Amino acid sequence: xxxxxxxxxxxxxxxxxxxxxxxxxxxxQVNGMVCAFCAQGxxxxxxxxxxxxxVYVDLKNGVVAVELKEGQxxxxxxxxxxxxxxxxxxxxxxxxxxxxxxxxxAAQAKK
Amino acid sequence: MIFSVLKAAACIAAAATALCAHAAPMGxxxxxxxxxxxxxxxxxxxxxxxxxxxxxxxxxxxxxxxxDKARTRDLAELTYTRLLARWxxxxxxxxxxxxxxxxxxxxxxxxxxxTMFTPGVQYDYETKRLYFAATARLYRAPGVKHDYxxxxxxxxxxxxxxxxxxxxLIVEARRMRDLSDKxxxxxxxxxxNKGYFIEVGVNNSRxxxxxxxxxx
Numbered sequence: 001x002x003x004x005x006x007x008x009x010x011x012x013x014x015x016x017x018x019x020x021x022x023x024x025x026x027x028x029q030v031n032g033m034v035c036a037f038c039a040q041g042x043x044x045x046x047x048x049x050x051x052x053x054x055v056y057v058d059l060k061n062g063v064v065a066v067e068l069k070e071g072q073x074x075x076x077x078x079x080x081x082x083x084x085x086x087x088x089x090x091x092x093x094x095x096x097x098x099x100x101x102x103x104x105x106a107a108q109a110k111k
Numbered sequence: 112m113i114f115s116v117l118k119a120a121a122c123i124a125a126a127a128t129a130l131c132a133h134a135a136p137m138g139x140x141x142x143x144x145x146x147x148x149x150x151x152x153x154x155x156x157x158x159x160x161x162x163x164x165x166x167x168x169x170x171x172x173x174x175x176x177x178x179d180k181a182r183t184r185d186l187a188e189l190t191y192t193r194l195l196a197r198w199x200x201x202x203x204x205x206x207x208x209x210x211x212x213x214x215x216x217x218x219x220x221x222x223x224x225x226t227m228f229t230p231g232v233q234y235d236y237e238t239k240r241l242y243f244a245a246t247a248r249l250y251r252a253p254g255v256k257h258d259y260x261x262x263x264x265x266x267x268x269x270x271x272x273x274x275x276x277x278x279x280l281i282v283e284a285r286r287m288r289d290l291s292d293k294x295x296x297x298x299x300x301x302x303x304n305k306g307y308f309i310e311v312g313v314n315n316s317r318x319x320x321x322x323x324x325x326x327x
Contacts, residue, residue: 031199032198032199032203034202034238035303036271036273036277036303036305037305037306037307039305040306041139041142041326042139043273043305045139057273059270059271059273060239060270060272062202085139086139086140086164087194087199088199088204
């Protein structure tokens with residue numbers, strides 16, 4: 001029984017670990033993003049990219065998070081280009097291991 | 112015939128001038144933006160297509176009426192919008208725009224059509240809670256000078272998340288030379304959502320007004 005539990009635990013750990021490693025989200029701090037109506041361009045353009053799995057726009061904190069599909073890559077310059085074309089300025093950009101949903105949950109937990 | 116075609120196109124397109132004072136007068140690159148403004152003395156439909164992040168071409172149909180209801184104007188025009196400058200800050204954005212058009216004007220106090228030119232500029236400043244815009248636009252045709260100025264200022268009641276609807280109180284003051292002898296003042300409730308933008312209000316002549324914007 002102990003062996004069975006250990007195997008199940010190990011299998012679960014491996015699965016969760018792989019999922020965690022596969023997640024790549026590009027998170028940008030955006031200047032000038034003050035209105036949802038105007039910021040919709042960022043979301044629409046990001047979602048139109050074949051590499052994008054999910055987009056989270058945090059208007060209050062000026063954050064755009066672009067979660068990539070598993071195995072896909074997207075350069076910081078490409079994300080910056082989309083945001084700049086939508087009329088905004090990227091102050092900071094980084095790749096993080098959290099999903100867009102996790103970033104949303106963290107932002108909402110801060111309220 | 113040309114006028115009818117322009118007008119029909121403009122009806123799909125519709126409402127530039129006054130609406131340009133609402134928010135950005137164009138959408139993001141490769142998007143269509145439709146705008147409309149409806150009131151007894153001013154009805155407008157406008158649409159444009161953003162060719163670049165800074166340039167948009169469109170068509171507009173505008174009906175104007177004097178305060179005494181005696182004179183009317185119908186303008187169908189092709190428009191060009193240019194973002195001249197944008198300043199992005201951490202908590203604010205401000206813009207300087209050029210808007211211009213050329214079209215055909217008809218009126219009930221003169222015969223035939225006149226070619227009208229409508230160059231103008233707008234400056235706006237916006238944070239998540241405050242809004243200000245000033246617009247000046249010339250409406251010139253032979254023997255006609257309906258120059259237009261407006262100012263808008265307002266605040267939102269609270270900040271919202273991206274998916275939520277944000278309510279604003281906006282007050283607009285505007286005047287159009289020759290067609291009106293007074294400054295029109297309109298307090299409006301503005302609702303902004305990521306999918307739509309609408310305003311409703313009643314002006315100081317007790318006339319209802321409704322504006323909308325939508326990006327495709």
